Amino acid sequence: EGVISCGELFAQAAARTEFHVFTYITYPAEIRGGFSMIQIRIRDWTIYSMGSAVDYLIVFNQEAYDRTIADLRRGGMVIYDPETVKISDVPEAHFHPVPLNKISNEAAGGKRGKNVVALGLLGHLFDMDPKVLEKLLSDRYGSKGGDVVESNVKALHAGYAAGRDSKIARQVHLGTASNAKATYMMMSGNEAVALGAIAAGCRFVAGYPITPATPIFETLTRLMPMVGGRAIQMEDEIASISACIGASFGGEKALSPTSGPGLQLMGEQLTLASMLELPIVIVDVQRGGPSTGLPTKTEQSDLKFAIYGSAGEAPRAVLAPSGVEDCFYQTIRAFNIAERYQMPVVILTDQSIGYRKATVRIPNLTGIATLDSSVPSENVVIPNPNRIEIANRIEPEELREYKRFKDTDDGVSPVTRPGTPGGQYVGAGLEHTESGRADYSPLNHAKMTRKRFRKLSELSKALENNPPEIYGPEDAMIGIIGWGSTEGAIREATYLAAAKGIAVRHLHPKVVSPLPVGQIKHFLAELKQVLVVEENYTGQFAHFIKGRFGVKPVEIHKYEGVPITPEEILTAIVKVARVIDEDNITRL
Amino acid sequence: EGVISCGELFAQAAARTEFHVFTYITYPAEIRGGFSMIQIRIRDWTIYSMGSAVDYLIVFNQEAYDRTIADLRRGGMVIYDPETVKISDVPEAHFHPVPLNKISNEAAGGKRGKNVVALGLLGHLFDMDPKVLEKLLSDRYGSKGGDVVESNVKALHAGYAAGRDSKIARQVHLGTASNAKATYMMMSGNEAVALGAIAAGCRFVAGYPITPATPIFETLTRLMPMVGGRAIQMEDEIASISACIGASFGGEKALSPTSGPGLQLMGEQLTLASMLELPIVIVDVQRGGPSTGLPTKTEQSDLKFAIYGSAGEAPRAVLAPSGVEDCFYQTIRAFNIAERYQMPVVILTDQSIGYRKATVRIPNLTGIATLDSSVPSENVVIPNPNRIEIANRIEPEELREYKRFKDTDDGVSPVTRPGTPGGQYVGAGLEHTESGRADYSPLNHAKMTRKRFRKLSELSKALENNPPEIYGPEDAMIGIIGWGSTEGAIREATYLAAAKGIAVRHLHPKVVSPLPVGQIKHFLAELKQVLVVEENYTGQFAHFIKGRFGVKPVEIHKYEGVPITPEEILTAIVKVARVIDEDNITRL
Amino acid sequence: MKTTLRDYRSIIEPVWCPGCGDFGVLSALEKALGELDIPPENIIAVSGIGCSGRLSHYLNTYSLHGTHGRAVPLALGAKAARPDLTVLAMGGDGDGLGIGGGHIAHAARKNVDITYLLLDNRIYGLTKGQASPTTPIGRTTKTSPWGVYEDTLAAIPIFLAYDVSFVARGASVNVKELTGIIREAITHRGMSIVYVLSPCRTFPVLDFKAAKSMFTPLPPDHDRTDKMKAMALAYANDPMYTGVFYEVDKPTLNDRLDSEVHKAEAGLGGRQATIEQLINHFV
């Protein structure tokens, strides 16, 4: 129905005018039917979440209208096509009928131009310089030939005209394009993961399509060849992760993107990677579950599986980016941890940040050292989002008494890159000795198990050196811990709470396994009450917090397939604050 | 090398003489090489575990000698073949050279008779009526023809003779076969699972071989056709569980046996079964992990995976039989729970009980009602090991407003058996409404998620009605919680502790998810210190106990691929007792 | 009483795009079932994941909409457990030839009596246009922006090599012919595959107009038992033949399972074993 591309184009334009943009996209699993919508928020400072209520609604069809009208903020504006939408009466709402189809037919000779007409309408509404949008259209459709651009530009101006004619009052001024060099990208979380992988030096991706992770793979099939990398579509997820393990054994950084059902199929091979002590990165863009579940909806319900999803005991790290921009940095970090500790790393994002388009500050790449595979492990420093970690592949001259699975102080062993003379070894999923020979004797198994897990404890020690930031006033008695895509909503909720005079602190670990234990203890120490916010039914993250830190948090679970809103979190904060009050603690 | 079959035969014979037998078998993953041993303990009262030290050692080759001699109890006896074994000098050990190969060559014309010669030797040693062993041999080898039996019997008597000649003093008297109708079976845990499945009314098994679970499938391929059931070997574990789900959809009770790596491959389909709300039973005979790991060794390291091994949130129950006999009853119970709550059930055994042969009291089958698939769910009572649960398939006349996924009080919905007119429905892995139609709307997902999990809370309520027994003195200040195959060793440890004047209680839940919360709370309430014993590195079960009950247990982990011994547990008990003493609590 | 066409259609409105080829398959299937007059409650329809996987929702049968690529083993289990019912499996080219491709050979070895409708639109439709095992080489899709670089999978020759006991090709644009093929496939005792070319409107790798003209029925004198000939005809692309390439008579999985039971009962004096008898195996 074009509504999504209209929203995307407008959001991108706004980004070009140096405004922060934040979108949330939902679309049906069925190609046809269902309904899809896009919300856009624009601000001139950083945006954290969608918020709940909608200021402007442009609806092309009845279903979209019926499903979204309830979300309209009091006094909000609705622009609709009278041909296709019957409006209900909503007090204080401003309704503007605009015959989008008709205008599109006239200007662009077909309904397909409708979304560009709407774009023009938005341009008028937000007083945006038409040049910005014209430029955008020619960038987007230039490849399709001049006439395509032309008819789109026609439709655009028809939209501006329609806005003027229908006398819709101008709203906020988004102004004109800054001539300064762009400082923002406009991308989805999935695209940020893809770009992050390439920035991290990954040149190998093997994957299999699955909603909502497919765009990561699609983006990489496009970009990889441009940087001399390899993108391979496999016949299923088992083959995909197998190919990644093969590539990693060969010395390449490898990635495979998937979602819950695919991650389950990858389980056996993920465990193999732990046993072979090979770095690989798997991205799970979580969707509503279980099973096929709600492929196009969002949920944070794969956490325990990502951490415990292996038969036998196999160390792995799990990272959870907290937003679109963070997807870029946590992906780099995932590769760093994988290389540094020779273990698989799972990145947990979800549909909401995977499909959300937002402005991302262009990264300072000079801060990112380029890859070098020949420095031994001593020289490897702790992962840090702004550096690319160095793989500790060893060189021939270091091969005296080479033991591939040497039981070292940090558990990390030297590893040779195939092709290195004298560096041959057997990497086996069977339990093995330090030199790689199959061995089931009791003491060897005990020793190698400790060796493999030592890497995990080294990692968690390392994490204490750059702990996650704590936000909010020192003296707050209420604190919230969340993980992944809920960061924005939680942060915004703390602001709303502050406005009500309730002080709330916020901790949002990005590495969810192993946990930054010290920092969490420190965070909990000062609090009267902690809340754990997550988007699942059973309270998976809360289980860890309870089990590990012996606290009784107030658990806030949302399990409806849509992101939690700041207002929903605020409600809980207010309740908790009232209880604390009743225990007569003076509110700050 | 025949040592295992010799041990098995002897154990079986002892069982026929109404003695309790308990064996532990280990064998190499490689067909050849490695070494294998069998320990046998015989008592005239129930035996709990292997204990650590060996009283009698019969060794055929050097490797077996070298690896086991250290386990010999002071004053123990070693019978060895001087041709093939060089003995070391061990104080207080009694060594008896017996040229087993030579004797076998003479008596049976070949080395293959060696194990039967050893059997005769044991017969002499334990003063067992030769008739018992002769009968056994003809039962075993009868099918292979009279002369085979004959040469075996020759070898047997040669063994008795060798015993007499070598003047090895007679030991315990195992006496003669009781003429009374047998009251014991002699079987492995794997065989007990297979028999339990058939007793539970399962007539469909689909599987794929994997050590150490293969014998379950092998036994069922033999037995199923005898009871009109179907056994199907599939091309892998994904196909195996898929076939089981298909059969369950068709209305049959279905089982698939596997081990860790296979369970990982089954993950996606196990989750599908939760979403389709279909009963299936999966057995995971745990082995040393991770990955291919230690296929022939034992470990309890799949617990968290069995419980959390699903992307998205999918309810399932997990049972852990505590011994060979319990494998029979917990398997029946697993089918009962699966049918009653329409969800998959995972049975966690391990290599040690899977391969252990022990005496199992012949079950009272009259207590087991036969299957009936036509009683609606109201009439379904809580599962109970001595009853076979009733599947709540509904009949045509009950089909008024039939909703396959009806949101009922206990979460369990009516279900029609294909072939029932008017009972057609869609079972989909997609989120769906009560009537089975695909639906991703927020409130429906929330409702159906609660509905599916309500079954789990109903189950845990039901469990409180027949809670696991608590063993040991009421007033003990030390308690041990364990799960699965460690029960015997723990129980024996409590006896050893009692002998030292340390009172210890023991709780051993058979349903490990959901946990019998009330009973565990009750158990913990009285204790000064609780110990959690398990055979893995990370303390998987201890995590649950800590997280759920907020206690700080002393964790005892063994992760060497071999079962924990009573002595190892005793050592921990003694330490704990000393600490409590030092807190000057008077010991009881 | 005789069933009517309506009896096979569930109340659920298809969510397929207007003009999707799968509509043709749905109606051909309904017609075939109607002509065979099989009561809907005696049918189990198992589908995989994909646009084509939605088929089972639109049938008024006992429908199991499983996971991606597992329709065949799911259906196999259902048929082994319920020999009395008609069991259908259905899914797309990605579902059946990609992720699920490994199962077909083994279902064929067992010759389970199911009818498998494999709907090939040469694309991953539900996930919105990625390359499938049958997307022509060079074609650009969302996952092949530089053009598909894999060779195209030759489904029918592969099914023949698996010795699937009934192998046919149909086209959703020829509903009448397809109806007949499906009817024959269901009637066949053993595993039957009806490989249907079913164009996707939204990602038109397989062009509709082209589809109308690209197919020709197999030569009337084609000998279904001649596997080598079938193989040769299956490789022909212009014209692309439709109809039954191969049919052979072999015992079905249920025949094989029954004979196991008979062997076992023979050893027990023609009766099934009681649990007590089984127990005696362990005494």
Place this chain on the structure above:
Amino acid sequence: MKTTLRDYRSIIEPVWCPGCGDFGVLSALEKALGELDIPPENIIAVSGIGCSGRLSHYLNTYSLHGTHGRAVPLALGAKAARPDLTVLAMGGDGDGLGIGGGHIAHAARKNVDITYLLLDNRIYGLTKGQASPTTPIGRTTKTSPWGVYEDTLAAIPIFLAYDVSFVARGASVNVKELTGIIREAITHRGMSIVYVLSPCRTFPVLDFKAAKSMFTPLPPDHDRTDKMKAMALAYANDPMYTGVFYEVDKPTLNDRLDSEVHKAEAGLGGRQATIEQLINHFV
């Protein structure tokens, strides 16, 4: 310097039963590598799980002993990442034709330049004697106490239908011939399968004496490019032919991946994109 046979043998003592057919395959492989004089450090050997899967331990190469059934996709990834190395995959009949069977068709579509040694002993050896996809029908094994009831899988016709670009059959009892076949397979550019009949001593489904006499080399005039002829010869069981049934020249996976890179660079003025350039895609 020229490599010697010893260079290819690791220090690990095989744990195979005495007289296991796999010894023959190991020595044929070592000979072939020696004759081709490939430095051991330039070889990646990936194996599946099974007695045959132990092969990789006995080679002094970069050896990856993976999971059951995944040797081919593991090897595919290794070769795609390291075009400069020789990549071998190896495993048994259960590993390659059972659980792993689904991967071969797709590796063939990519024509990845690996050599896959599939060791068929017609049994699951490592797990101690259960039926495999090639155990003859009627045969009793631990999982078929009433006799195998599935039809036997016809591996070579299936590989031909997959259009694997080099398909050969060998026998571990004829080490000399096998050596030559393996050498040719490794030399072949693209995916090569050497299907080796390698009898198991402990579970002798495939009889050694029989094996000695059951094979005959393919007729010298056999045209390797004639797939249909190859198919017919592959179905023949008595005599059972050994040698190269089929060979065709197609671009390898790495050829295909390289051409993607060239297309991409062409659009970038013959150079690779810098990350800055990629960033501009999103501005």
